[in-house]
Amino acid sequence: MLEVSLRQPLDGFTLDLSFEAPAGVTVLFGGSGAGKTTVINAVAGLRHPESGRVALNGRVLFDLGKGLWVPPHRRRLGYIFQEARLFPHLTVRQNLLFGRWFAPRGAVREDLDRIVAMLGIGALMQRHPVALSGGEKQRVAIGRALLSSPDLILADEPLAALDEARKEEILPYFERLRDELKVPMLYVSHSAAEVARLATSVVVLKDGQVQRQGNAAEVLGDDRVMPTGVRAAGALLEARLLRHHPDGLSELDAGGVPLFLPQVQQAPGSLLRVRILAQDVILSRHRPEGLSALNILPAEVEQIRSGSGPGAMVSLKTDAGRVLARITRRSAQALELSSGTQCYAVVKSVAIARSDVGGAVPVDD
Amino acid sequence: MTWLGPEEWQAVALSLKVSIWASLVTLPFGIFTAYALARWQFPGKQVVNGLVHLPLILPPVVTGYLLLLTFGPQAGLGGFLQQFGISFAFRWTGAALAAAIMGFPLMVRAIRLSIEAVDPKLEQAAATLGANPFWAFATVTLPLILPGILAGVILAFAKAMGEFGATITFVSNIPGQTQTLPSAIYAFLQVPGGESAALRLVGISVAVAMGALILSEVLARRAARRLGGL
Numbered sequence: 075m076l077e078v079s080l081r082q083p084l085d086g087f088t089l090d091l092s093f094e095a096p097a098g099v100t101v102l103f104g105g106s107g108a109g110k111t112t113v114i115n116a117v118a119g120l121r122h123p124e125s126g127r128v129a130l131n132g133r134v135l136f137d138l139g140k141g142l143w144v145p146p147h148r149r150r151l152g153y154i155f156q157e158a159r160l161f162p163h164l165t166v167r168q169n170l171l172f173g174r175w176f177a178p179r180g181a182v183r184e185d186l187d188r189i190v191a192m193l194g195i196g197a198l199m200q201r202h203p204v205a206l207s208g209g210e211k212q213r214v215a216i217g218r219a220l221l222s223s224p225d226l227i228l229a230d231e232p233l234a235a236l237d238e239a240r241k242e243e244i245l246p247y248f249e250r251l252r253d254e255l256k257v258p259m260l261y262v263s264h265s266a267a268e269v270a271r272l273a274t275s276v277v278v279l280k281d282g283q284v285q286r287q288g289n290a291a292e293v294l295g296d297d298r299v300m301p302t303g304v305r306a307a308g309a310l311l312e313a314r315l316l317r318h319h320p321d322g323l324s325e326l327d328a329g330g331v332p333l334f335l336p337q338v339q340q341a342p343g344s345l346l347r348v349r350i351l352a353q354d355v356i357l358s359r360h361r362p363e364g365l366s367a368l369n370i371l372p373a374e375v376e377q378i379r380s381g382s383g384p385g386a387m388v389s390l391k392t393d394a395g396r397v398l399a400r401i402t403r404r405s406a407q408a409l410e411l412s413s414g415t416q417c418y419a420v421v422k423s424v425a426i427a428r429s430d431v432g433g434a435v436p437v438d439d
Numbered sequence: 440m441t442w443l444g445p446e447e448w449q450a451v452a453l454s455l456k457v458s459i460w461a462s463l464v465t466l467p468f469g470i471f472t473a474y475a476l477a478r479w480q481f482p483g484k485q486v487v488n489g490l491v492h493l494p495l496i497l498p499p500v501v502t503g504y505l506l507l508l509t510f511g512p513q514a515g516l517g518g519f520l521q522q523f524g525i526s527f528a529f530r531w532t533g534a535a536l537a538a539a540i541m542g543f544p545l546m547v548r549a550i551r552l553s554i555e556a557v558d559p560k561l562e563q564a565a566a567t568l569g570a571n572p573f574w575a576f577a578t579v580t581l582p583l584i585l586p587g588i589l590a591g592v593i594l595a596f597a598k599a600m601g602e603f604g605a606t607i608t609f610v611s612n613i614p615g616q617t618q619t620l621p622s623a624i625y626a627f628l629q630v631p632g633g634e635s636a637a638l639r640l641v642g643i644s645v646a647v648a649m650g651a652l653i654l655s656e657v658l659a660r661r662a663a664r665r666l667g668g669l
Contacts, residue, residue, distance in 0.1 A: 120563050146566040147575075153567035159560055163582045172578075176569030222568045 076100070076226060076260065080116055080126035082282075084109060089123075089282030098274025099252045099259045103266075103293065105301030108279040110262040114230050117260065118153050119146030130226055147176065152219030152257075154229040158211035160203040166214050167199040173222025184221050184255075192254070193217045193247055209240040216247060220255070227251070227259040233268065242429055248272055249432055266306035270294055270349035271432035294349070295398050297387055304385065308351035309397045315344050323368075323423060328394035334368040334423045338431050347432040352387060354425035355399035358418045359409055369421040373397060375411050390419055447636055449615055450623035451643060457531055457619055458599035461538035462592050465546060469591060472543075473550035474576070478559065494605075495544040503608025506537055510609075533610035534617045538602045542595030549594055549655075553587020554580065590655040597651035601644065620644055 079092030089109040102110045115121035117128050119135065127137040130151075136143045152173070160169050170186065177183070190196050193213045203211060212232060219227055229248070233241045245268070251259065252272060261272060269276055273290040278299045286299045290310055293299060297307035313328035318337055326333040326346065333348065340346060362370065373390035380386035386406045388399045397419050411417065443451065475481070476488055494502050510517040510527045517527065527533035557580055565575035581588075603621035610617040612626060624640045627633035 118567055120566070145571070146563070147569050147571045149567075150569070151567060153564065155560070155564065157560075159558075159564040161561060161565075161579055163579075172565070172570075173568035175578075176571075176574065218568065228567075 075131060076117070076258065077127070077129045078113065078117060079128075080113060080123050082109075082112060082116070082123040082126075084112065084282060087281045089113070091279070091282065091284045093277045093284050093287055095258065095260055095277070096275055097256075097258050099248075099261055099272045100275045100277060101269050101273040101290075102260060102262045102279060103264070103269055103273075103276050103299075103301070104279035104285075105264055108301070109282040110264075110279055111230055112282075113279070114228050114260060114262050117226075118151055118228055119144065119149050133225075150223070150225045152222050152224030152227045154212075154215050154219050154227065154232045156231045156234050158203070158208075158215035160206075160211055160214055160218070162203050164202075165199065166195065166201050166203070166206070169203070169214055170199075170217050170221050172218060173224075177223045182223055184223060186221065189217050189220050192250060207240075208236050209243045212236065212240075212244050213247060216244075216251070220251070220257070224257060227257050229259060229261045231262050231264070233263075233265070238429075245271055245429070245432070264301050266294060266300060266308075267349065267429050270308075270310055270347065270430065290347075291396065295389065295396065297352070297400075304387075304400065305351070305353055307387070307398060307400070308349055308354075309395065311348045311350065311395045311397070313346055313348050313394070315340055315342050315346055317342050329392075331371050331392065331394040332369075333394070335426050335431060336424060336428065338428070348426060349430035349432075350397060350421055350426060351430075352398035352400035354421060355397060356420040357388065357390075357399050357401055357405070357409060357411070358420060359415075361418055362420060365420065367420045367422045369423060371397060371419040371421070373417055373419045375413055375415040375417060377413060378406055378411060380406070390417070392419060443639060444636060446614060447623065447640055450618050450620050450640065453531060453534075453615070453618065454600055454620040457535045457538055458596045460535045461542060461599040462546070462595040464535075465539045465543055465595065466588070466592060469543060469546040469550055469595070470588065473547045473554055473591075474580075476547070477551045477554040491547050492544045494541050499541065499602070499604025500608050502540060503537060503605035506533075506540065506605065506609040510536065527610070529610050529613060529617060531616055534606050534619055535599075537605040537609045538599035538619075539595075541602045541605055542598035545598050546591040546595040549591035550584060550587050553584040553590075556587075557583045586658040586661050590658045593651045593655045593658070597648050600647050600651075 076095040080089060082089040089112055102113060104110050112121060116123045116126065125138045127139065128135045134142060135149050161172065193216060195213050195217060198206060198210060206214065233244055236244065249271060263269060269290055276288060276290055276293040277284055278286040278293060286293060286296065294308055294310055297304040300306040311328050313326035313333055315338065316325045316327050318324050322337050323334045324338045326335060338346065371392045371394055373392045376389045376391050378386055378388050380403050384402050385400055386403045388401060388406065388411060390397045390399060399419060472491060508514055512518065512528045527536050561579050562575045565579045570578060601621055606617065606619060607622055612618050612622045618626065620640055624637045627637035
């Protein structure tokens, strides 16, 4: 477990926060300038905060009240930077093994071949970074961090510098890291999609304060904490992949409710996370007929929340889990929705993007 | 070397010896100073920077005279070092010292530029991978600035080969001891019939200087290519 408490005056506000990150992937979530990078750099030891304390599994990394500061090279953390920061004079292989030269003798060693296979970089080993694409560089950077036998992995917006296609290339590797390795991870991001795909736990930062902390589904369902606005709010469902249909759809089972999505890469039987944006959900009082949308979930209204704007956020209980629908206040009135109302949530299959479906991709050998 | 007289050959050999020593012995100090100026913030940084560059802008005669005042046999530091058998006065070591001081700013500038071209974020990355500051420097920064270091050494060497004013002021012009190539050219030009010997030495001078410049240019380009691969 990682315990963090920090205080650091920044431009226009003072970063003052404390949180605990359990095992798994903890996403530090917030808009730019919220202080996310300051936090991760203090944990890494690259930035000296004014005051605070950070401990990892009981090992104190710094405690400025006691004048204790472990220098970064003795913290045993693997840092994946936004720009890969590979060493240009070394080959991929030498980059990967860089941390190993400095690891203490007794440290548990990740197997090079296993990591190389997991990241699919076997063919790149003799190349220099200059000959790699952005996505390849980032995969090597992930491997380099893993192979230094870290007690914690830090990742500072590792996908932000990549285009959408490259993001889609790298995200599965982070999912695999989460599912296959036991190393906890602190992951900085401003992207709700990345939270949906990766987070075990989320710490939402705003102006240097912890605005909210919880699991991914809770945080993503709260439109008030989305740094990118209400459009990013949505539900996160867990579903098992049943089969791929020949017409290009994949059928999933979410708590007994069938879900049809555009074909996903994973193999039948895998457990997936499906993010359904609140703005993509339509509500109907009666089971709709003659409708093109394939996913119709019987639901019960839990709560309706609205502010001064025209929109209302309806949270619904379904057998698949909690689903959110963003509709207008006018519609909510017209449908006479209130807590306990039975209705149907309708989701178009094609509204669910590939990037909203998470799960580890099969290991290639 | 039949086409060179013994005296000329002596001057060339002495100049090579003086220049090699001057450029190699100053190298560790050059790297350290360049790194400090490129990476560290410390009080008096501008003063250090100024002192390093002073020999570049002072008249060489002034530098030579200051060396004489500091390291001459009558001087405090010179006398002190003499107790340990280190003497600079009117010996080739003095010529090497003068050449080293004159070449130092050129060496520091070349190395400093190459250090500044290395992203400090790479050193941070090395630190997070377990490398302490020394190892981060040795395994990341040093290999990346190697072409800059070579360029710095070559510049310092070339400067040492051509150094005249400070040397002749500090350690005079003694054949076999302190008569380096430029001093020898000067001496040959003072005597009737010495032109042909002087001209031969001038040829050697030009060849060495050109060779050094071309080599440093090639290395600088290679450095740029290498660092372009970030």
